[in-house]
Amino acid sequence: MAPQKPAYPLPQVRVPPPGPKSRALMAREQRLLYSAWSAGKTVPFILQRKAGWLLEDVDGNRYLDMVTGWASTPLGAGYRPVLQAAVDALWESGGVECVSYITDYHVLALAEKLVALAPSNLTRVAPDTTGTEAVEAALRLARAATGRYFVITFHGSFHGGNYAAGTAGPTSPDVGRGLREYVHGFIHVPYPTCYRCPFGQTYPECGLTCLRYIEDVVLRYEVDPEQIAGVLFEPIQGENGVQIPPDEWMQGLHALARKYGWMLIDDEVQTGLGRTGKMWAIEHWPGVDVDLMPLAKSLSGGALPIAAVLGTEAVMTADDEIYLGGTFAWQPAACAAALAGLEALERERVLDNVAELERIAREVMLPWRTRYALVGDVRIKGTYIAVEFVRDRARKTPAPEEAAAIHRRAVAKGLVAIYEWEIWWIRLLPALNMPPELFRHGLALLEEAIAEVEREAA
Ligand SMILES: Cc1ncc(COP(=O)(O)O)c(C=O)c1O
Incomplete structure (x- = not known):
């Protein structure tokens, strides 16, 4: 045959x-x-x-x-409805607009769709262009909302390559070289990388030593809880080799944050919009609600750079003078493409x-x-x-x-x-x-x- x-x-x-x-x-x-x-x-x-x-x-x-633009072409390359939406919007808008000054209508259509897809407590959006910027915007929003300074972050995380985001990670010393010397305010703690436990223990017999470290070591010796604005975390560490936290760890982190009034900043730049099997990776832990959620990559639908921070009503309205985004944030064509991509995620199941x-x-x-x-x-x-x-x-x-x-x-x-x-x-x-x-x-x-x-x- x-x-x-x-x-x-x-x-x-x-x-x-x-x-x-x-x-x-x-x-x-x-x-x-x-x-x-x-x-x-x-x-x-x-x-x-x-x-x-x-x-x-x-x-x-x-x-x-199996790279897909580092998770940025979620629908494969050249997905026509997304590219067509971008091209149509490029012609209609005439190209670049600084939408934080002159709001283009595509911005509102996308913001509305994102809020509809987001966990129900995240009701507002801050536009950005890259994941790094979205992370840095979320850090600023958390600090502005709490009036606090320190942010807890995790060894092995990757949050971007600029000064703050690069220092908030990084996955290896070379990412943070030339950055860490200048940026302060992060407290790095171990992530539950259970295959290689930093404490040489085994889950669940360990009783989550890595989580207890925050109260037993950081709060005991380094800072008081009311100096901490929030916790920036990847719900599953990506660059560090897909490290999936035990359920109890995520629930425990959530409980700690609620106990001390820390903003939970859930970096879904790489995990968001379906990558891990749920629309948002944090949905793998029902009952864990977060305050801020930076997004980028697959939000583009595979067309043009775009990023965002989703946040709660309280955190997104705490400061009327904060400037986020930039000239290129949420270009009309990028918004149109992102919207078409989000619609395709649902339409194509x-x-x-x-x-x-x-x-x-x-x-x-x-x-x-x-x-x-x-x-x-x-x-x-x-x-x-x-x-x-x-x-x-x-x-x-x-x-x-x-x-x-x-x-x-x-x-x-x-x-x-x-x-x-x-x-x-x-x-x-x-x-x-x-x-x-x-x-x-x-x-x-x-x-x-x-x-x-x-x-x-x-
Ligand atoms: C979890 C996470 N956060 C932030 C970033 C930075 O995003 P960008 O490269 O768009 O600045 C990345 C990039 O890989 C990432 O994986």
Whole structure:
């Protein structure tokens, strides 16, 4: 029987990356951009175009896209209703407007839709352009509303790269280098990274030492609770390798915040709008309400930069003089595209597809923990997925070189996932509407890469 034609174009690598055209352009890249840009690059090609769930490089190789613009093209590349809305609004508005001065009507349509989708206590919106700015806006709003100064944040979190957001994280010392020296007011505490507990304990026998640390250490030795404006947290840490907190931890953090009057700032820049299987990741913990929620990335629908902070009535009306956003915040075309993206999430029942992709990920990937010695852990929540590689399972010795080799091998086979220099996990961020058969195909490519690297290392 003739093989069935696949319903979707599959990845196809004709020339081992980097091909000759990519190589020539990468040499120019190294000459033209600031040096740190190229130093940490792990993707061995230059992009020509994106369509649907595929990336195509300048040498004509096609790859499955499990990066999706770092979670910013949730509906795949070139999703027509979103791009069309952006183009129509660009022509209608004539291009750029400074909407904090002259309000364009698209702003109101988007704000209304966002508030309708938000948890019911979040009733107002502050416009922004990037996730970093939205986080910084949320910090300012929390401090303005409480009149307090310190903010508790977590080791391993990523909240952006500018002064405050970069200091509020960061995932590694190099992100905070050159920032931490200048920005004060953050108290860093351990996050429940249970596979590698910072206290060397095991959940649930630990009794959540990491959470108790806040009262037992921070409030005992560092600051009084009434000096703390709020707690900035990722509901699931993304850059740190999809760290999913135990339910009790999130409930305990919520209880602490309510006890001491701390604003809960739930950074949903990467997790928001369906990525983890719920519209908002915080919905995985019913009863946990938050005060501020920075959003960006998938809010764009995959078209133009846009970000926002959602907040409660009290916090968003506490200060009439605070200036947030900027010239480019909530461009009419970006608002129109974002609105079309939000409508598509519901219309196309994207959350149902995320549930199916999660089911497949669990079925295919969880057995890797016993099948491959190199796989230490697999963490999955919706389409927020990480595989952590170790050299020695018992000691959990990080395996950054093996992870890099697996990533390189996967790219050569036609799968682009997220692997950054010196880390030892690979993350997958498929489009939320990726067809399940393509997703399976991508997982098969990753598994082949793991098996080959493991065999060669043996
Ligand atoms: C949780 C989180 N917050 C904030 C940011 C910063 O967003 P942006 O890159 O749009 O400034 C990111 C980016 O990856 C993120 O993952």
